[in-house]
Amino acid sequence: MEKKPKNIFISGPVPAAFVGDSIQKHSTKTDIGAHSIFLGQVRDDVIEDKKVMAIDYTTYEEMASETMNEIREAIFQKYQLTCMHVYHSLGRVKVGEISLFVFTSSKHRKAAIQACEETVERIKGELPVWGKEVFEDETYHWKENS
Amino acid sequence: MEKKPKNIFISGPVPAAFVGDSIQKHSTKTDIGAHSIFLGQVRDDVIEDKKVMAIDYTTYEEMASETMNEIREAIFQKYQLTCMHVYHSLGRVKVGEISLFVFTSSKHRKAAIQACEETVERIKGELPVWGKEVFEDETYHWKENS
Amino acid sequence: MPLTVSLFGQLSDITGSNIIEVENVIDTNSLINNIKERFPLIKDNKFAVAVDKKIIRENTLLTEQSLVALLPPFSGG
Amino acid sequence: MPLTVSLFGQLSDITGSNIIEVENVIDTNSLINNIKERFPLIKDNKFAVAVDKKIIRENTLLTEQSLVALLPPFSGG
Numbered sequence: 001m002e003k004k005p006k007n008i009f010i011s012g013p014v015p016a017a018f019v020g021d022s023i024q025k026h027s028t029k030t031d032i033g034a035h036s037i038f039l040g041q042v043r044d045d046v047i048e049d050k051k052v053m054a055i056d057y058t059t060y061e062e063m064a065s066e067t068m069n070e071i072r073e074a075i076f077q078k079y080q081l082t083c084m085h086v087y088h089s090l091g092r093v094k095v096g097e098i099s100l101f102v103f104t105s106s107k108h109r110k111a112a113i114q115a116c117e118e119t120v121e122r123i124k125g126e127l128p129v130w131g132k133e134v135f136e137d138e139t140y141h142w143k144e145n146s
Numbered sequence: 147m148e149k150k151p152k153n154i155f156i157s158g159p160v161p162a163a164f165v166g167d168s169i170q171k172h173s174t175k176t177d178i179g180a181h182s183i184f185l186g187q188v189r190d191d192v193i194e195d196k197k198v199m200a201i202d203y204t205t206y207e208e209m210a211s212e213t214m215n216e217i218r219e220a221i222f223q224k225y226q227l228t229c230m231h232v233y234h235s236l237g238r239v240k241v242g243e244i245s246l247f248v249f250t251s252s253k254h255r256k257a258a259i260q261a262c263e264e265t266v267e268r269i270k271g272e273l274p275v276w277g278k279e280v281f282e283d284e285t286y287h288w289k290e291n292s
Numbered sequence: 293m294p295l296t297v298s299l300f301g302q303l304s305d306i307t308g309s310n311i312i313e314v315e316n317v318i319d320t321n322s323l324i325n326n327i328k329e330r331f332p333l334i335k336d337n338k339f340a341v342a343v344d345k346k347i348i349r350e351n352t353l354l355t356e357q358s359l360v361a362l363l364p365p366f367s368g369g
Numbered sequence: 370m371p372l373t374v375s376l377f378g379q380l381s382d383i384t385g386s387n388i389i390e391v392e393n394v395i396d397t398n399s400l401i402n403n404i405k406e407r408f409p410l411i412k413d414n415k416f417a418v419a420v421d422k423k424i425i426r427e428n429t430l431l432t433e434q435s436l437v438a439l440l441p442p443f444s445g446g
Contacts (some may be wrong), residue, residue, distance in 0.1 A: 020166020129445025
């Protein structure tokens with residue numbers, strides 16, 4: 001089990017190829033039978049007639065890393081996971097780009113799938129991260145998770 | 147909505163880079179907010195003291211494609227999906243390699259996550275595919291899904 | 293009425309072939325009985341019967357055009 | 370007792386800074402009142418209060434070493 005604290009934040013979007021590389025790295029972990037992956041992608045929502053072109057993410061980093069460690073500990077306690085990886089963007093992520101990457105692996109599919117879903121829900125609800133939806137005219141709107 | 151019948155079978159393993167490329171292709175679909183991905187990886191299980199080194203997959207292809215179309219239709223009826231992609235290996239897939247790739251995308255995370263999970267369950271239970279677990283001495287054991 | 297039956301997975305290990313010909317069967321019950329007589333080891337295996345690519349649960353009449361397949365438990369994914 | 374308070378998201382738009390100094394506060398209630406007086410627009414915003422990187426639900430005593438942050442609703446992911 002891999003539980004060491006890690007920095008989950010990366011500057012700018014999560015490249016699609018980075019996801020592919022992360023999957024490839026697990027081919028040596030031959031006790032894994034199932035991977036579950038969640039990706040958050042920035043949508044071109046229209047708010048009061050203005051189209052979102054990007055989200056600027058900021059965080060309270062010291063609190064976020066403590067919160068993420070608590071989430072990680074709780075998920076590893078609850079599910080039989082082989083490993084978990086989480087990456088969240090900071091700074092600007094344009095429409096169509098990936099801002100969140102949650103990756104859980106397990107011997108069996110149920111643990112991987114449920115752990116991934118629960119981790120995503122907890123990140124959305126508990127991680128001190130703020131997204132500023134930037135419109136094409138550079139005005140903005142602070143996003144709020146539902 | 148993308149519902150046209152497709153061939154889901156590919157010869158040999160699903161390359162990790164193929165998953166990355168599939169994700170990349172969705173960056174132009176700017177109404178997507180969430181992707182959910184499931185990957186099945188071949189495990190080095192030990193059965194009666196013999197270690198699995200690969201699984202050889204076969205199918206009843208005419209029935210499998212009809213079944214997959216039914217599953218696809220039902221999932222699109224039930225969930226607000228932007229798209230769904232499914233790939234299953236035929237032939238030999240070695241330990242640590244990927245044999246199943248299910249990829250659902252939606253505006254919101256709940257639909258993507260639930261549709262992915264339900265599709266995986268239905269594939270495991272309803273798709274006429276058989277996996278022969280091949281040991282290092284080339285003897286084998288027919289797998290059975292739990 | 294000769295009928296071609298497809299077999300998959302461990303069932304084809306028993307018959308030695310993915311396809312067998314069966315004569316003089318009018319429905320799936322008589323077909324299964326015929327196959328079990330010829331290949332007694334098949335009795336040790338669980339399998340479903342598909343007619344025209346749908347799994348059937350009850351005895352089903354067959355014609356020469358029927359697509360019949362014997363399907364051991366699935367193990368895809 | 371001067372205390373440094375961190376603000377995030379839309380709250381820092383109101384104060385014009387990610388950090389403000391607050392004097393003479395002994396607990397989180399007096400801190401919030403002080404900030405609301407200086408920045409009345411803050412009253413229109415929902416926010417949580419974190420002390421030492423934990424969200425607090427009740428009035429909490431503060432020392433000079435307390436890490437205090439005002440957190441608008443999260444929107445990561």
